[in-house]
Amino acid sequence: MPIGRLTDLATWQSACIESLQARYGLCFESRYGRHTSLANYAYLDLLDQAWTAAAWPVPTGGLVTDVGCANFWYAQTLHRFFRPAKLTGVDVEGFRLYPTGYSRYDAAAGYVANLPQTSFVTADYCEMDEQMDVITAWFPFVTPAPVLAWRLPLTMFSPERLLARIARNLAAGGTLFMVNQGTDEADVAAGYCRQAGLRSQGRWVHPRPLRPRPHPPVASWWTT
Numbered sequence: 152m153p154i155g156r157l158t159d160l161a162t163w164q165s166a167c168i169e170s171l172q173a174r175y176g177l178c179f180e181s182r183y184g185r186h187t188s189l190a191n192y193a194y195l196d197l198l199d200q201a202w203t204a205a206a207w208p209v210p211t212g213g214l215v216t217d218v219g220c221a222n223f224w225y226a227q228t229l230h231r232f233f234r235p236a237k238l239t240g241v242d243v244e245g246f247r248l249y250p251t252g253y254s255r256y257d258a259a260a261g262y263v264a265n266l267p268q269t270s271f272v273t274a275d276y277c278e279m280d281e282q283m284d285v286i287t288a289w290f291p292f293v294t295p296a297p298v299l300a301w302r303l304p305l306t307m308f309s310p311e312r313l314l315a316r317i318a319r320n321l322a323a324g325g326t327l328f329m330v331n332q333g334t335d336e337a338d339v340a341a342g343y344c345r346q347a348g349l350r351s352q353g354r355w356v357h358p359r360p361l362r363p364r365p366h367p368p369v370a371s372w373w374t375t
Contacts, residue, residue, distance in 0.1 A: 154185045167361055168192050171199065175231050187224050193361040194289070195228045197330065201355045201370040210326055212236055213284030218276050218317065219243075219291055222258035230266045233285060238269040245273025277312045282322045288329045293340040310340070314347040318375060326352070327373040333366025341371065349373040 157168065157180050171192055172178055179188035202209050211234040217223070220240035230238055240263070245256045259271035293310045317327055327349060331337040334356065341351065352372035360368055 153182055154180045154188060156180060157185065157188060163359075164361060167196055171195050174199070177227070177231055179227070182227075183224075189362055191225055191228045194225045195232065196361045197357055197368055197370060198228070198232045200357065201328075204355050205353055205372065207372075209233065210285050213325075214282070214322075215239070215285040215287065216241060216281070216283045216320070217287045217289070218313070219288060220259075220271070222255040223262050223271050224258070225289075226259075226262045226266055226269055226271075229287065230269055235285070236268060238266065240269075240271045241274055241276045241279065242271075243273070243275045245271065277309060277316045279316065279320065281320055283320055284322050284325045286317050286321055286325070286327045288317070288327065290330055290332055291340070293331070293336060293343060310343045311346065314340075314343040314349070318344075318347040318349050321349075321375050323375060325374065329371050329373065331369045331371070332364070334369055336366070337369035337371060344371075344373050349375060 157165075160168070175195065177195070179191045183191065209232065213233070213235060215229065215233050215235040215238045217229060217238070217240045220226075220242050223240035223242070226238065226240060229235075240259065242255065245259070246254045248254050249258070256271065256273060263269045263271055291310070291313065321327060327344070329340060329344075331340050337354065344351070350373065352374055354369060354371045357368045357370070
């Protein structure tokens with residue numbers, strides 16, 4: 152249920168959210184509960200600050216795929232930021248059931264319902280073949296620990312295949328935007344990117360995430 156209004160925030164959090172609302176014309180709390188609203192603002196804040204720090208134009212109007220999107224609860228954030236001609240969220244566990252009896256697929260249908268040219272696909276991304284201008288990957292599995300924490304089989308741990316497929320599916324001059332948990336994990340992910348033939352375009356560490364994390368989010372840009 153929509154929370155309507157976010158309360159019990161630190162002054163700096165409220166100021167950050169108000170700035171994002173003014174800049175992007177979004178009010179997540181009018182559609183989502185507290186947790187999902189804050190999480191969306193956190194992702195939007197990271198995108199906004201990272202691209203501003205990099206001083207690069209945002210690649211808008213293209214074909215965008217998000218890899219490992221769970222139920223794609225942040226579809227609206229990506230849609231507003233990249234203003235894509237087409238946005239696709241991909242997750243291998245689209246039919247995982249929640250205690251309510253609904254699946255990830257059901258939840259994703261709600262999150263993408265009012266977004267033009269936006270869809271959710273249940274598939275193993277490593278087997279997809281589709282050229283895209285922008286590919287985003289938020290906290291992909293590049294070490295085994297998170298896989299086990301999510302109670303997934305280690306057979307699903309294949310960062311080499313994942314990054315190789317991303318490199319293959321990235322259009323010429325396209326951008327992979329990846330976010331990792333802390334610099335150690337980002338270093339591991341960077342090794343897989345280089346192994347796949349991707350070239351680094353820069354890295355940015357969030358100095359003060361809107362939602363505190365054990366390790367600071369590290370954003371990086373890659374191209375073919």
